[in-house]
Amino acid sequence: MTSRRPALVWGIALLGVLAAALLASLLLGSVSLAPGAVLRALLGDGDAQTVSIVRDLRLPRALLAVLVGGALALSGAALQALLGNPLADPYLLGVSGGAACGTLVGSLLGLGASVGAHSGVLGSLALPLAAFLGALAAVLVVGLGASAGGRLDRGRLLLSGVVVNALASAVLLFLLSFGDASRSRTFVFWMLGSLAGATPGAVLALSVYAALGLALLLPLARAFDALTLGEETAATLGIRVETAKRTAYLAASLLAAAAVAYAGIIGFVGLLVPHAVRRVTRSHRALLLLSFLGGALLLVVSDVAARSLFAPAEISVGAITALLGAPAFLLLLRARP
Amino acid sequence: MTAPLAAEALAAGYGACDVLANVTRTFDAGRVTALLGENGAGKSTLLKALAGIVPARRGTIRLGGRPLSGIPRREAARALGYLPQGFEPLFPILARDLVLLGRTPWRTAFGAPSARDRAAVEASLAEMDALALAETDLGAMSGGERQRVLLARVLAGEPEVLLLDEPTANLDPRHRFLVIDAMRRRADQGGAVVFSTHELDVASTGADDALLLSGGRVLAAGPLVETLTEPLLSALFGVAACVAPGAGGRPTVSLGPARAR
Structure with a gap:
């Protein structure tokens, strides 16, 4: 729409800050490394241990934070546009919960090694698919609860999302009681939101899912713009409303599911980031792209905090995003004109 | 010449019941039609259909x-x-951005608005006396200001057929005439205009024809002199109607409370 250039400026600024945050993420950690050594290690130079720490541990983790944060924010942005509700979010709608159930079932069935310890690209690709099935099951149940006369009702959708979320929590607790104690501990830590399972394979797989989600959502930007007028009026503007809604819901589920499969349930990113981005742009194309960058930035910064605040102990990154997100969201709500 | 829009034995509704039954009417080019009827008579449903x-x-x-x-x-x-x-806007939106949404059927999935798009947006904002509101958020406007911006959104799409549900709601007298003029202009350019209203003076000033809906059925339809009559109007609204012939086939209507019969 008219606010094109400010969106571009914001995009460049966000990229700059994100690059700085990524660098900080590579520098900070339980083993202190000199900036020069880190940069050399990135290029494969220096002693084997430093290279391994930087290239096998810190870089995948930082990149995973970028992709998980971006995917969650993108998913939230799509759901908000879809439902015409700024409170929509993959977590709130039960999509994340469903994905977590799918991941756990997949993991118990032996797809991928185990949550929190992915091995190989194949295993890395399989677990998000299990998560996606779980997310789709959740979406289906949410949709069943919300459909009225073959259409999805916006208000009911949020309500049935809350119910499905509660159900997913119950199923998760039920599944957890099957594993042995040490396995359950890993599961719980993953479920609370953690990027500790980052591997190059996971980064590669998630980038495929993120690209797919973006490719599905970006062509819908104009439909999202028109949906601001309500579904009926959007239809009179030539928008295939039901097709757009289904595609967007599918893409949002896929993104959230992939994020959950690798990093557990991280709340607030999908809620907070699009909400904040809406203050600088009203065009949905810019909103989707800026949300991805903003989500990436939020999660990279949160992960740095999670690793370094009480080092060498590590806090759940989901706790950090909630601690940052809840007060900020309250402020945003109060500042709303 | 084929009429721009026509309904033939139309029935439509929600859920189990039909709101409209057997509506047949041709909306000719160059004609402005006013939809009249009580609340719930099916005016909005007809426009939506x-x-x-x-x-x-x-x-x-x-x-x-x-x-x-x-x-x-x-x-x-x-x-x-x-x-x-x-x-009610679902998210904050500036008037100019909202009016640009009216260009959606003319735009590609990607790409900036064309010069034609921009010109249509400015022209329709100007026509609705809303240029000064262009950079204002819709949520910060009065009901009448918002109505004019929403109308500009429809006009920006340059449609041949206008279907307007209470276009003069919330408008002051000057802007009401502005809307009446805009409808007339579209009809004069060969378009067909259908609008619903509860304001009989707007119907008698702005329309050529009237379609009287009662309980989802057409009570009467045709030129104003045939439809804005005392017996039809008092049957339609259940109130006393007094119709005086006016210039150019435009009857003047005044309504009063139903008299005890």
């Missing part, structure tokens, strides 16, 4: 002679402009 939002359960809607259901969505969207009643 004509716009293709509410599917026809029986009967046919023809756009330029072809069944509406068989016309590609985008093509229909370019030809039909629909103004809903009582719109």
